[in-house]
Amino acid sequence: METQLEMFETNLESVRTAVTRTSPAAFQETLADVVDRPTVGAPLPFEEVTLEGLDIVLEPTPDQLREAACGVTAAALGVADYGSVVLESTPAGAELAGLFPDRHVIVVRERDLVPDMASAFERLGERFRAGSDDAVIATGPSATADMGELVYGVHGPRETHAVIVEA
Amino acid sequence: MASERSRKADRIRHVMETEGDSVERNARGFNEGRYESVARLEDYDAYKDRARAIKEDAIERLPELIEQVREAVEENGGTVYVADDAADANRYVRELARERAAETVVKSKSMTTEEIDLNEHLEAEGCDVWETDLGEFVLQVADEAPSHLVAPAIHQSREEIATLFNEYFEPEAELETAEELTAFAREYLGERIEDADIGVTGANFVTADTGTMALVTSEGNARKTVAVPDTHVAVAGVEKIVPTFEDLQPFVELIARSGTGQDITSYVSLFSPPVSTPPVDFDDDEPIADDPADRDFHLVLLDNGRMDMRDDDQLRETLYCIRCSACANSCANFQSVGGHVFGGETYSGGIATGWEAGVHGQESADEFNDLCTGCSRCVNQCPVKIDIPWINTVVRDRRNRGAEDGELDFLVEGLTPDEEPAGLDLQKRFFGNFSTLAKLGSATAPVSNWVADTLPSRALMERVIGVDRRRDLPRFERETFVEWFRNRDEPRPVDADYHAVVYPDLYTNYIRTDRGKATVRTLEALGVAVEVPEVASSGRAPLSQGMIATAGDHARDVVADLGPYLEAGYDVVAIEPSDLAMFRGEYERLLETDRYEALSERSYEVFEYVYGLLENGADPASLRDADDGRGVGSALAYHSHCQQRTLELEAYTTDVLERLGYDVLTSDVECCGMAGSFGYKSEYYELSVDVGDRLREQFEAPDAADRTVVASGTSCLEQLDGLLARRPRHPISLVAPEESE
Numbered sequence: 001m002e003t004q005l006e007m008f009e010t011n012l013e014s015v016r017t018a019v020t021r022t023s024p025a026a027f028q029e030t031l032a033d034v035v036d037r038p039t040v041g042a043p044l045p046f047e048e049v050t051l052e053g054l055d056i057v058l059e060p061t062p063d064q065l066r067e068a069a070c071g072v073t074a075a076a077l078g079v080a081d082y083g084s085v086v087l088e089s090t091p092a093g094a095e096l097a098g099l100f101p102d103r104h105v106i107v108v109r110e111r112d113l114v115p116d117m118a119s120a121f122e123r124l125g126e127r128f129r130a131g132s133d134d135a136v137i138a139t140g141p142s143a144t145a146d147m148g149e150l151v152y153g154v155h156g157p158r159e160t161h162a163v164i165v166e167a
Numbered sequence: 168m169a170s171e172r173s174r175k176a177d178r179i180r181h182v183m184e185t186e187g188d189s190v191e192r193n194a195r196g197f198n199e200g201r202y203e204s205v206a207r208l209e210d211y212d213a214y215k216d217r218a219r220a221i222k223e224d225a226i227e228r229l230p231e232l233i234e235q236v237r238e239a240v241e242e243n244g245g246t247v248y249v250a251d252d253a254a255d256a257n258r259y260v261r262e263l264a265r266e267r268a269a270e271t272v273v274k275s276k277s278m279t280t281e282e283i284d285l286n287e288h289l290e291a292e293g294c295d296v297w298e299t300d301l302g303e304f305v306l307q308v309a310d311e312a313p314s315h316l317v318a319p320a321i322h323q324s325r326e327e328i329a330t331l332f333n334e335y336f337e338p339e340a341e342l343e344t345a346e347e348l349t350a351f352a353r354e355y356l357g358e359r360i361e362d363a364d365i366g367v368t369g370a371n372f373v374t375a376d377t378g379t380m381a382l383v384t385s386e387g388n389a390r391k392t393v394a395v396p397d398t399h400v401a402v403a404g405v406e407k408i409v410p411t412f413e414d415l416q417p418f419v420e421l422i423a424r425s426g427t428g429q430d431i432t433s434y435v436s437l438f439s440p441p442v443s444t445p446p447v448d449f450d451d452d453e454p455i456a457d458d459p460a461d462r463d464f465h466l467v468l469l470d471n472g473r474m475d476m477r478d479d480d481q482l483r484e485t486l487y488c489i490r491c492s493a494c495a496n497s498c499a500n501f502q503s504v505g506g507h508v509f510g511g512e513t514y515s516g517g518i519a520t521g522w523e524a525g526v527h528g529q530e531s532a533d534e535f536n537d538l539c540t541g542c543s544r545c546v547n548q549c550p551v552k553i554d555i556p557w558i559n560t561v562v563r564d565r566r567n568r569g570a571e572d573g574e575l576d577f578l579v580e581g582l583t584p585d586e587e588p589a590g591l592d593l594q595k596r597f598f599g600n601f602s603t604l605a606k607l608g609s610a611t612a613p614v615s616n617w618v619a620d621t622l623p624s625r626a627l628m629e630r631v632i633g634v635d636r637r638r639d640l641p642r643f644e645r646e647t648f649v650e651w652f653r654n655r656d657e658p659r660p661v662d663a664d665y666h667a668v669v670y671p672d673l674y675t676n677y678i679r680t681d682r683g684k685a686t687v688r689t690l691e692a693l694g695v696a697v698e699v700p701e702v703a704s705s706g707r708a709p710l711s712q713g714m715i716a717t718a719g720d721h722a723r724d725v726v727a728d729l730g731p732y733l734e735a736g737y738d739v740v741a742i743e744p745s746d747l748a749m750f751r752g753e754y755e756r757l758l759e760t761d762r763y764e765a766l767s768e769r770s771y772e773v774f775e776y777v778y779g780l781l782e783n784g785a786d787p788a789s790l791r792d793a794d795d796g797r798g799v800g801s802a803l804a805y806h807s808h809c810q811q812r813t814l815e816l817e818a819y820t821t822d823v824l825e826r827l828g829y830d831v832l833t834s835d836v837e838c839c840g841m842a843g844s845f846g847y848k849s850e851y852y853e854l855s856v857d858v859g860d861r862l863r864e865q866f867e868a869p870d871a872a873d874r875t876v877v878a879s880g881t882s883c884l885e886q887l888d889g890l891l892a893r894r895p896r897h898p899i900s901l902v903a904p905e906e907s908e
Contacts, residue, residue, distance in 0.1 A: 059454040059455070059456050060454060060455060061451075061452050061453060061454055061455065062361075062447055062448065062449045062450075062451060062452075062455060063452065065447070065455065066449070082430065082431055084431065088443075089394075089442055089443040089444040090443055090444075091443055091444075091445055091456060092445075092456045093444060093445055093447075093455045093456055094444075095390065095394050095442070095443075095444040096394060096444060096445075096447065096455065099387055099390055099391060099394065117416055117419060117420055118416055121412070121413050121415060121416040121419075122413065124412065124437070125377075125411070125412040125413050128377045128379055128412050128437070128439060129376070129377060129412070132439075133243070133438070133439050133440070133441070133442050133443045134436070134437060134438045134439060134440075134442045134443060134444075135437050136390060136434055136435070136436045136437070137419070137431075137434070137435040137436075137437070138433065138434055139431050139432070139433055139434075140433055141433065142385060142386055142387040142433050142434070143385045143386070143433050144301050144302075144349060144385060144386050145193075145318070145427075146300070146301035146302035146304075146305065146318065146320060146349075146386075147301060147305075147325060147328055147345040147348040147349050147352070148323075148324055148325025148326075148328060148345050148348075149325060149344075149345035150345075151345050151346055151349040153349075153353075154301065154349055154352075154353055154385075154386040154387055154388070155299065155353060155356070155357070155360075155386050155387035155388040155390075155391050156386065156387025156390065156391075156433070156434070157387075
């Protein structure tokens with residue numbers, strides 16, 4: 001029987017998202033390996049891990065945003081049966097860091113996984129009613145078929161990479 | 168009329184030549200993807216039921232929900248404006264642009280802004296307006312209208328886009344691959360987004376309880392359009408409102424699967440603006456982190472005829488539409504011509520008639536409404552279960568009533584005992600009164616067949632009523648099926664467990680009497696006591712032409728004729744699937760409930776009935792099996808009928824044939840392209856052949872080329888007869904016992 005985490009990983013891969021599992025202790029080392037430089041990001045709203053102390057610009061200027069090869073942001077939820085992640089905006093610009101650079105590294109905690117869209121919408125409904133403004137359910141990189149063939153990386157990232165923090 | 172038909176035929180031919188290949192490849196790709204994707208979804212039918220129920224409820228309570236949206240959005244800090252019509256909406260957005268002295272406006276894809284021509288109005292205000300969705304961008308550069316609800320530039324190939332871009336933008340290096348074209352568009356539009364003063368989006372859904380709009384996209388342009396400029400204007404039809412945030416879930420599961428066949432799009436953005444993201448000023452060097460309270464959000468909810476549609480019992484269902492395009496992608500005709508022929512000012516595909524009639528007025532549906540042949544293939548594909556063919560029939564009927572007085576009425580006078588208005592288009596009257604024609608044709612056969620086939624007759628028919636001379640005409644039998652049965656000297660089985668009326672539909676009664684006789688022999692061999700009384704024609708023919716009143720008369724006659732048999736415990740066995748579809752489908756709208764139920768609950772398609780008899784213990788040994796096929800062979804290529812497939816009856820035929828030892832290969836194209844009268848009409852003949860070509864290719868492929876071709880529908884048989892060298896047969900003719908001498 002596949003666990004929820006394994007199902008999430010399988011589905012992430014099927015939507016062209018690379019996966020790395022890590023622990024809170026090994027997080028910064030793992031992240032340093034998967035980002036491209038220059039990197040921008042938004043502070044993670046988690047207790048166990050942080051982007052502080054890494055070579056990541058957390059309050060980028062427009063130019064830094066434009067020049068960044070990679071963006072690192074947190075996911076509020078992971079949806080196992082779709083390989084989707086829920087990205088929330090923050091006043092620090094998490095939406096922008098996950099949208100402009102070519103590569104998007106998504107930090108998602110194992111404890112924030114839900115099995116399916118129905119559970120995701122229950123959680124999101126609570127958050128929205130409590131005043132949350134916005135969330136994007138993102139599944140894989142940006143894509144278009146408007147130019148006659150499927151192409152990844154349109155207005156949004158070409159590559160997506162999920163770093164799953166266990167425990 | 169003749170020249171109008173020929174202009175229409177020219178236009179269809181031109182679009183098939185220039186856009187047909189691209190549309191066909193893409194629409195069929197989406198459609199196949201949809202079949203695969205919905206098959207992966209557990210509880211697909213339950214989701215459809217839920218989606219439908221949410222929409223029914225939302226439209227019912229719409230005035231109340233609009234106020235709820237207003238409260239929620241205002242509480243979030245945004246503004247709601249309910250616009251009566253296009254002019255009102257455009258004025259509001261123009262004033263906003265003027266107040267902000269907006270120079271550049273970026274837009275993400277929105278059919279609703281296409282509906283009101285917002286771009287032209289913003290340009291009149293002096294704004295540079297850019298479409299950031301790549302498909303819309305292509306159309307903006309090409310100065311064309313969308314041809315598809317979801318993939319607006321579906322009719323353009325990569326090569327055409329490359330030529331267009333190279334000529335228009337004159338890039339340093341010629342663009343060729345999809346990657347190069349995409350990279351170019353991304354960079355070009357990226358600069359426009361950086362400069363933008365206002366971002367305009369549509370909304371796929373708006374939730375009343377939280378004031379959240381959902382945008383279903385894949386490119387990321389909608390997110391940038393919302394995030395970068397400090398002013399966001401969303402334009403959405405009032406019908407986009409659903410009551411609660413959780414109501415979004417079934418639609419998120421359904422919408423991409425139904426449209427392009429993806430399980431989900433890359434992004435489902437849920438915004439309750441003003442959003443938390445800080446706006447980005449690319450002229451500034453300061454860190455972006457900023458006060459999002461600077462943001463300004465306006466939700467323009469557009470009425471533009473929708474509240475009138477809500478009051479209209481026949482058009483209301485159109486408002487349940489989530490614009491996924493499943494009806495278009497699954498439509499055989501759309502697959503050949505796309506939305507530039509099968510579409511109106513804005514909307515395209517099957518549901519376009521309802522939208523165009525509702526938001527632009529009924530006449531805007533005139534050009535393309537006839538392209539819905541009522542085949543019903545879209546009905547089960549619609550995630551909110553809209554009866555799209557019925558909406559098309561209603562609009563056709565309403566347009567008929569407003570049609571100009573026809574000349575040359577004398578040709579069909581006497582053939583036309585219908586109650587439809589005298590001004591009804593002559594061609595429609597002719598096909599709509601096929602029952603009268605069939606009676607006359609049969610009574611005067613073989614002379615009528617001979618006369619109809621002569622060159623001057625065909626030329627006259629083509630000129631006056633638009634019956635294409637390239638299409639073989641049906642040949643009427645002198646002795647009708649009913650007469651044959653009456654004259655026959657066979658004893659009825661005594662103590663039969665089953666009593667059935669074989670319904671003598673028009674074709675079986677006057678033209679394909681053999682299949683009626685084979686049905687009688689089959690049922691009798693299985694121990695059924697059969698009757699073939701005189702019964703009125705179903706009304707399918709007038710209904711197809713939009714003659715609802717006449718079809719209603721037929722329906723009442725049918726139940727009057729069959730009433731005594733139903734009361735006496737008879738079942739009704741229909742051979743022609745399109746007639747069975749009337750009994751089970753449209754009669755619900757044409758008859759009182761108890762009469763409808765009495766008939767529909769006791770009506771069966773012939774193989775459905777045979778299957779039931781075998782399941783209940785009848786002995787298949789009395790039927791002819793694959794070893795006894797008079798040279799037919801045991802390998803069959805079977806084309807079910809579109810309405811038979813919609814009613815999920817195809818499996819009964821294949822099951823019975825397989826029990827009798829046949830090896831059955833089935834077609835999987837949507838339709839044969841004939842759909843009764845459609846393929847006879849000179850303006851549609853070539854389109855009909857183009858659609859049929861997909862079936863021909865399938866049945867000429869190596870695995871099918873040597874098989875005996877069988878088909879269930881009359882129109883399918885006629886189309887296949889025209890397309891293939893092999894003569895197709897009705898499956899009942901294979902299994903029926905030999906005629907006793």
